[in-house]
Amino acid sequence: MIQHPSVSLLRRQFARFVSLKVKGKSSSSRKWLERQSSDPFTKEAHAKALKSRAAFKLLQIHEKFNIFRPGQNVVDLGFAPGAWSQVAADKVTSRGNILGIDILACEPPKGVSSMQANILSKTTHEMIKTHFYQLNMDKDLRKLQEIEPIADGPSYFQAEVDDNLEISNKQKQQFPVDVVMSDMCEPFFQSSGFGSAITNKPFHRMANTTGMAFKDHLLSIDLCDAALILAIDILKVNGTFLCKFFQGKEDKLLEARLKKCFKVVQRYKPPASRKESKENYFICFQKLPNLDKIQVFS
Numbered sequence: 001m002i003q004h005p006s007v008s009l010l011r012r013q014f015a016r017f018v019s020l021k022v023k024g025k026s027s028s029s030r031k032w033l034e035r036q037s038s039d040p041f042t043k044e045a046h047a048k049a050l051k052s053r054a055a056f057k058l059l060q061i062h063e064k065f066n067i068f069r070p071g072q073n074v075v076d077l078g079f080a081p082g083a084w085s086q087v088a089a090d091k092v093t094s095r096g097n098i099l100g101i102d103i104l105a106c107e108p109p110k111g112v113s114s115m116q117a118n119i120l121s122k123t124t125h126e127m128i129k130t131h132f133y134q135l136n137m138d139k140d141l142r143k144l145q146e147i148e149p150i151a152d153g154p155s156y157f158q159a160e161v162d163d164n165l166e167i168s169n170k171q172k173q174q175f176p177v178d179v180v181m182s183d184m185c186e187p188f189f190q191s192s193g194f195g196s197a198i199t200n201k202p203f204h205r206m207a208n209t210t211g212m213a214f215k216d217h218l219l220s221i222d223l224c225d226a227a228l229i230l231a232i233d234i235l236k237v238n239g240t241f242l243c244k245f246f247q248g249k250e251d252k253l254l255e256a257r258l259k260k261c262f263k264v265v266q267r268y269k270p271p272a273s274r275k276e277s278k279e280n281y282f283i284c285f286q287k288l289p290n291l292d293k294i295q296v297f298s
């Protein structure tokens with residue numbers, strides 16, 4: 001007969017397993033594990049079934065700046081494991097749409113669409129545009145069907161297609177995105193594979209920070225620039241952009257670029273961001289019209 005160990009025995013075994021795991025780690029990962037297990041935001045994230053403590057950073061940013069509204073379309077760059085997307089999905093409600101992009105394979109939270117893709121690839125930008133273009137088409141199709149329910153004859157469908165051709169040209173100039181947000185961080189330098197939007201070896205250039213402040217800073221500025229290029233292309237006039245960056249001497253230049261694109265640019269480090277971390281956030285409001293990327297980046 002199979003003997004089931006008691007719950008308390010299982011608990012003791014689990015505690016021993018965790019402590020062995022911690023003992024076997026390098027001192028930095030041990031510190032990280034210990035800090036995580038005693039961190040109040042990590043505990044609360046578990047209790048609220050949020051994917052990570054990062055949710056609280058976005059919640060605090062939202063509390064201060066009122067970023068989201070029901071019905072908005074949001075792009076979440078570097079969405080995995082999905083805590084920011086969870087927050088955004090809750091705020092924009094089922095009337096809105098969230099698209100998460102991450103170089104890592106990750107199942108998105110409920111109500112969120114996602115793509116595994118590298119934001120440093122031009123193809124990814126095109127795929128994001130296509131997603132929202134398609135979304136708008138679907139919405140307009142639904143509107144058309146509401147006004148004019150499908151009748152017996154085939155002519156209705158023909159008219160619908162013609163109408164959409166006209167709408168699509170307008171849509172190409174203005175995508176319906178209200179918020180582009182980026183929590184991306186990338187430690188390793190990408191030296192090849194820019195042509196590929198999707199990579200099967202994301203861990204080669206992904207993970208947490210390198211611990212080398214200057215390198216982390218420069219890499220984070222690259223990712224912010226990629227996010228800004230996307231925002232210039234797809235964000236509505238008056239739309240909102242927010243990005244995480246690691247502080248360093250180049251962040252002033254990034255700030256200057258942001259100021260060419262948005263009426264209001266603020267730096268904000270939410271209380272949930274650890275004091276010892278160099279991470280910080282730019283929150284930008286009211287995207288300006290007719291932006292020229294060459295001018296922004298020169």
Ligand SMILES: C[S@@+](CC[C@H](N)C(=O)[O-])C[C@H]1O[C@@H](n2cnc3c(N)ncnc32)[C@H](O)[C@@H]1O
Pocket residue numbers: 051052054055077078079080081082083084085101102103104117118119120183184185186206207223
């Ligand atoms: C700090 S995590 C994001 C956490 C997320 N905001 C959340 O709340 O769960 C940073 C993410 O950026 C992603 N990332 C880094 N570089 C990227 C790139 N070039 N393209 C797409 N995603 C990238 C990483 O895979 C990682 O999942």
